Amino acid sequence: MSSGQLSSRHKFEEDEVLRTILEGTAAHTGEMFFRELVKRLASVLHTKSAWVAEYLEEEQKLYALAFWLDDRFVEGFEYNVKGTPCEIVLGKKELLHIPKNVINLFPEDHELATRKAMSYLGAPLLDLEGNILGNLAVMDTRIMPDEYKNITIFKIFADRAASELRRIRVEQQLREREGELIRLFDSAMDAIIEIDSDLTITQINRSALELFEDGEAGDMLGKTFGRYLLPDSARKLKQLLDGLRNRPMGQRYLWIPGGLRAVGKNEEPFQFEATLSCYEHDRNPYCILILRNVTDRIKAEKKIDALSAQSEYLREEIEQIFNPDEIIGQSWCMKRVLDEIDQVAGTKATVLIYGETGTGKELVARAIHARSTRKDKPLIKVNCASIPESLMESEFFGHEKGAFTGATAHRQGRFSLANGGTIFLDEIGELPRSLQPKLLRILQEGEFEAVGSSQTQKVDVRVITATNRDLKKMIREGTFRADLYYRLNVFPIHIPPLRVRGKDILLLAKTFIDRFSLQTGRSMNLLSEADINRLKSYDWPGNVRELKNVIERAIITSRDGNLNLSRVFPGFMADNETPVSQTAGDRIFTADELLYQERENMIRALQAADWQVAGKNGAASLLGIPPSTFSSRMKALDIKRPSS
Numbered sequence: 001m002s003s004g005q006l007s008s009r010h011k012f013e014e015d016e017v018l019r020t021i022l023e024g025t026a027a028h029t030g031e032m033f034f035r036e037l038v039k040r041l042a043s044v045l046h047t048k049s050a051w052v053a054e055y056l057e058e059e060q061k062l063y064a065l066a067f068w069l070d071d072r073f074v075e076g077f078e079y080n081v082k083g084t085p086c087e088i089v090l091g092k093k094e095l096l097h098i099p100k101n102v103i104n105l106f107p108e109d110h111e112l113a114t115r116k117a118m119s120y121l122g123a124p125l126l127d128l129e130g131n132i133l134g135n136l137a138v139m140d141t142r143i144m145p146d147e148y149k150n151i152t153i154f155k156i157f158a159d160r161a162a163s164e165l166r167r168i169r170v171e172q173q174l175r176e177r178e179g180e181l182i183r184l185f186d187s188a189m190d191a192i193i194e195i196d197s198d199l200t201i202t203q204i205n206r207s208a209l210e211l212f213e214d215g216e217a218g219d220m221l222g223k224t225f226g227r228y229l230l231p232d233s234a235r236k237l238k239q240l241l242d243g244l245r246n247r248p249m250g251q252r253y254l255w256i257p258g259g260l261r262a263v264g265k266n267e268e269p270f271q272f273e274a275t276l277s278c279y280e281h282d283r284n285p286y287c288i289l290i291l292r293n294v295t296d297r298i299k300a301e302k303k304i305d306a307l308s309a310q311s312e313y314l315r316e317e318i319e320q321i322f323n324p325d326e327i328i329g330q331s332w333c334m335k336r337v338l339d340e341i342d343q344v345a346g347t348k349a350t351v352l353i354y355g356e357t358g359t360g361k362e363l364v365a366r367a368i369h370a371r372s373t374r375k376d377k378p379l380i381k382v383n384c385a386s387i388p389e390s391l392m393e394s395e396f397f398g399h400e401k402g403a404f405t406g407a408t409a410h411r412q413g414r415f416s417l418a419n420g421g422t423i424f425l426d427e428i429g430e431l432p433r434s435l436q437p438k439l440l441r442i443l444q445e446g447e448f449e450a451v452g453s454s455q456t457q458k459v460d461v462r463v464i465t466a467t468n469r470d471l472k473k474m475i476r477e478g479t480f481r482a483d484l485y486y487r488l489n490v491f492p493i494h495i496p497p498l499r500v501r502g503k504d505i506l507l508l509a510k511t512f513i514d515r516f517s518l519q520t521g522r523s524m525n526l527l528s529e530a531d532i533n534r535l536k537s538y539d540w541p542g543n544v545r546e547l548k549n550v551i552e553r554a555i556i557t558s559r560d561g562n563l564n565l566s567r568v569f570p571g572f573m574a575d576n577e578t579p580v581s582q583t584a585g586d587r588i589f590t591a592d593e594l595l596y597q598e599r600e601n602m603i604r605a606l607q608a609a610d611w612q613v614a615g616k617n618g619a620a621s622l623l624g625i626p627p628s629t630f631s632s633r634m635k636a637l638d639i640k641r642p643s644s
């Protein structure tokens with residue numbers, strides 16, 4: 001036979017072998033592939049056995065993936081390679097053919113003896129980097145001639161076995177890597193959601209599921225993510241996605257400024273920070289959202305801000321207040337006030353405290369709070385007359401950063417600081433008409449929005465207010481809302497002026513003497529009879545606050561332990577000046593002094609009557625004189641109503 005004919009024959013035989021392999025293994029992978037492979041290999045080479053094995057390097061063993069022996073499969077076969085032909089195959093990484101006497105060459109290989117092997121043919125199975133994956137071998141009880149055909153056929157089978165083993169290894173690595181990614185994906189504390197161009201959820205991790213749903217991950221797949229977002233956040237996300245898709249590849253990612261707001265499984269809205277990145281797969285666009293719930297952090301930050309603000313507020317209060325909860329008084333009218341405080345303190349009712357300036361309205365508010373169930377929470381004080389109208393809303397309700405010029409940071413309002421406690425709104429009559437509906441809303445619904453924010457805040461605050469103005473008259477004039485008045489006036493308390501409290505004047509004076517003596521380190525004598533008469537006869541238009549200031553000045557200017565009321569009492573002036581008020585004792589007043597006292601007394605009557613002269617509650621009636629006489633004296637003393 002010529003060389004050309006021989007070559008053609010070899011080519012034909014190789015093709016037949018390939019066809020045989022393909023016919024037997026094309027429909028199989030893995031274990032079934034290897035079983036068909038060794039079965040057909042033994043058949044083609046006419047050998048007693050054929051086997052393909054995976055190499056376990058650490059154990060120096062071959063573990064059979066498929067072993068065909070005597071027309072049947074041997075299951076679970078393991079082979080120690082030391083002292084065997086396979087050790088040479090694996091060590092040299094090359095084909096080994098022993099046509100005969102294989103038992104004599106490897107006397108330590110008991111398997112060869114057991115199988116009564118005469119010949120052996122083996123080849124290593126390598127990965128693409130040349131690392132050993134396993135071994136393919138055949139054994140026979142007859143001499144295996146060194147024929148080109150047999151070697152070629154065996155190599156073809158070995159190549160096919162190596163390819164399948166490499167595929168299995170790659171698949172195994174992919175599964176392991178996929179498992180690692182899934183574990184990483186599901187163990188991430190942040191929620192991770194994959195969405196398509198319509199915001200439909202295509203993948204979700206466990207953290208996202210726990211954030212939005214109670215069921216299985218499959219419950220969210222196929223749903224639109226927009227259903228979990230608040231409307232403004234859904235629109236924001238859609239706009240960001242449209243913008244990202246117009247960016248070049250490699251730049252389709254961003255940090256979502258301001259985050260997004262969603263509704264979780266408990267139907268409560270929450271805020272989260274988010275990153276967004278887009279990519280394409282099979283020409284379809286997808287996006288990955290990584291979300292971090294920051295609601296708890298924001299609450300904690302706001303709580304810290306609130307506590308810091310409360311601490312600062314309370315420090316200021318401590319510096320300003322001396323014995324804040326002590327109400328001194330034994331007169332019948334003050335006992336009535338104390339009874340009313342005890343009656344209302346334990347309730348949730350709003351309280352409106354009436355009284356002239358200096359009567360101690362704030363002291364009453366503090367006493368109500370101290371006796372209430374909210375005593376462990378803050379009492380926040382706001383003087384409505386001391387805050388500019390332009391800043392009052394921010395002072396009440398707080399503001400967001402950038403809400404107006406000068407708002408450089410988030411700020412808690414007084415109602416937020418008072419949450420769980422009490423807020424005392426002093427001089428409520430000075431509250432602007434524009435702010436009154438917002439106060440009414442808090443009283444009725446317990447909610448408000450900070451300046452510059454659309455987020456509604458809920459508060460639980462007890463409201464106590466105070467005024468020295470006639471709110472009913474303000475309602476008639478249109479400067480105070482009637483509905484707000486009735487919500488504030490649930491439980492009114494009237495604080496009597498000092499001039500009608502009788503013996504309380506001396507009791508308070510002695511208390512103030514003790515306090516200021518202690519503060520100044522001065523020892524003071526008892527009040528003289530003249531001092532007592534002077535204190536009792538004065539009508540105290542400034543009430544308790546005026547008495548306190550008078551006593552303090554008297555102690556500062558005292559000599560030899562005696563109060564200097566003659567020097568500091570409101571009636572004292574220099575020799576060339578007119579006295580400003582009535583004094584008591586044996587002093588004889590000049591005509592000018594009497595005229596001055598008359599003028600001051602008429603002015604006080606007019607102020608008490610809101611500058612109404614005639615009528616049942618007019619100034620003339622208060623003084624017990626005819627209105628015509630009162631009007632004549634006004635002209636004589638040049639008394640005119642001050643311009644508003």
